[in-house]
Amino acid sequence: MATSVSALTRIRSARLAGMSFTDYGFYVLCGTAIVLLATQAVIDPRTFFQVLDFGIADGAIYALVALGYTMVYGIIELINFAHGDIFTLSAVIGSAILGFFAVNESSFSLADLLTLLLVFPVVMLIIGGINVTIERVAYRPLRNAPRLAPLITAIGMSFTVEGVMYLWHGSAIIHFPDLLPHGAGFQTYIGGVFFTFKDVFVIVAAVILVSLLAVFINGSKLGKAMRATAQDRDAAQLMGIDINRTISATFFIGAVLAAAGGIIYGLYFNNLDYHLGFSVGLIAFTAAVFGGIGNIPGAALGGLLIGLVKAFSDNYIGSRWTHIIVFSILIAVLVFRPTGLLGMRVPEK
């Protein structure tokens, strides 16, 4: 008899009502979650939509970080563990710049607004440069080494970046100025749901950035080169694409998104510490896997969904269960749909 077929393969190849068993399991899980949430939405729509608002705002920030993970994985199959710390570093640098210009939180002036607008490009450039340097120093020399080697240097870079922030600020909470408009004129109830300018700002900013990225990847020459390199590095090189430059560009763009995410995080939460990148990075990485690692729309969707899962879990189930639920979802996705929600995009081997 065909005993050589493993149990897992048999389960995966089993079919039920025209669908594979794993697909079936996946849809059952998703369906259950949707029914449970829909019930809550009917019972208490105000709470449901309020949590939805919080979840989308948080998810938008996770999405910006997840994009950096997925872009780097897509192009060189490396999980850049330093990415979460790059995100934190951008918020710390942003806070330092705003502090240097002595931005006054209590009487916000036009000059302060200009400083705030300037902080975004300046921090993006600095962080982009740092991430490109990290790639040049820690990953490029190991590009043809066994895949475990760059993974270890990535962990090393993560600790290095954290260490720099620790030497700079210690373990104390780092304050980020509260510069987004807030107060009575910038908040309102719509249908019993409380909206603040801050929530809207985060969501709008993230949507703009992700749209710009999509346009860039699909429309520009460099974007095309990135897609080609991700698909087949050797063939791309034969076509005359400068591989090193393309990979550097990928790290740069990933860092720019993380930098934007870091400043948005700072403006939204106003408090951070040197260790923040660990938890945000872990969640964002989960989001990238959830959406399908290497898949850019997948990372954006995954970030959004993880933000929602966290918010719903915190509110309906209890904060002590949140991490368990997030990582159970990761395991369920890996078992039932190993390629993530929108499918993996990795080089064909």
Added chain:
Amino acid sequence: MATLVAFACGSSSGPAGSKGTIKIGSDLPVCTVGGQAVQNGIQFAVNQKNAAGGVNGYTIAFQGFDDCRQGSYNADAGVENVQRMLGDSKFLGMIGPYNSAVAKAEIPIAAPQHFVMISPSNTNPCLTKDLPTCSYHPQDLRAGNANNYWRVVTTDDYQGPAMADYIYKQLTITNVAILDDSTVFGVGIAGAFETEFKKLGGTVAKHSEYKKDQQGSDFKSILLSFKNAGAKAVYVGGTDDQNICIPRAQMKQLGWDVPFTGGDGIETTDCIDQATGNEAGIYATSAGADATQVPGAAQTIADFRKAFPGPNDFGGYTMQGYDATNALMAAIGRAINAANGGTPTRDQVRSEMAKTKGFVGVIGTYDFDEKGDTSLKIVSIYIVNGKLSADQVKNSTGVCGSKTAKDACFVWKTQFDFAKLSS
């Protein structure tokens, strides 16, 4: 009284040191505003004593040690400091440490040498009391040696109940939600609060907890569940280094304005900073009396402010440091008598310190029990008021913000005296 003695600033020599010098040290996180403010109180007490002729013919030399590493207190640094003091036989006692976690590491080093430690600010009950909730035990820290540790403030197991009483009776709020930071301190103080609040007849709508590393800065959904459960106030068990005051800032995102209350872990500058624009209405307990509320203390505080005029020189535990120093110097004086006027041993000082009775200090008149706890069981309640004048900020006995709201300070409201309540 001591307050009648004119304080001579800068007098370097006097009739004092005819017999020689006795050293006392301190171990505090001097890099922090709170730690430096305590060291000022110690320096002030020693200067005053020397100006008045020293202790039985000896001059007291004070040396302050810093247990900061990278901007915050560190138990290893504290242990090194204690070892340096133990290595110099002229040191007969120390004031400190400031943080309970540091005391836990230092007591086992100092106890075998009979080295007196008097803390101005440690509130963890487990340092002196063997409670079921303790993860370590006072007898283990001392390892069979006679007690060498005292403190002039009362403990956390009175702080939770004090706030429960205040919320239920004074704010007349009967439904609260609790958030703790999953640390030994946070769980303990939140538990003590919950037990007392329910005993009074109040309802705990929800009790949630978080771990800093997992939660990040996002508490909005937890807070929303509190609001929907009908809570009319939030009690937090935790400390600012675990982000415990970030939820206060996020209550704005919900449009939810109710009292935000907690223990002395939130009576800090960092807490006001974390609350970013939502400082007013934070209530905190402090394990000790507010020095401005004790009759007779006013003159000493005025003298202190003359000698240390800086805005951050006077802090919530400055007078506790001042009292601890005077208690130690009084014990050294009695030990000199016990040594027939000669230099006493550390054990003689320890044994005299243990005999302290009816000590008249600036924060009250009190004894110590055999475990090292003060008979003064006062818990103060503070509330953050915003938009204070520059003078009010300068003279504040509670800490103030340093970032978003420099004009918001903890202002004393009332106090509970558990020694009177229980007797």
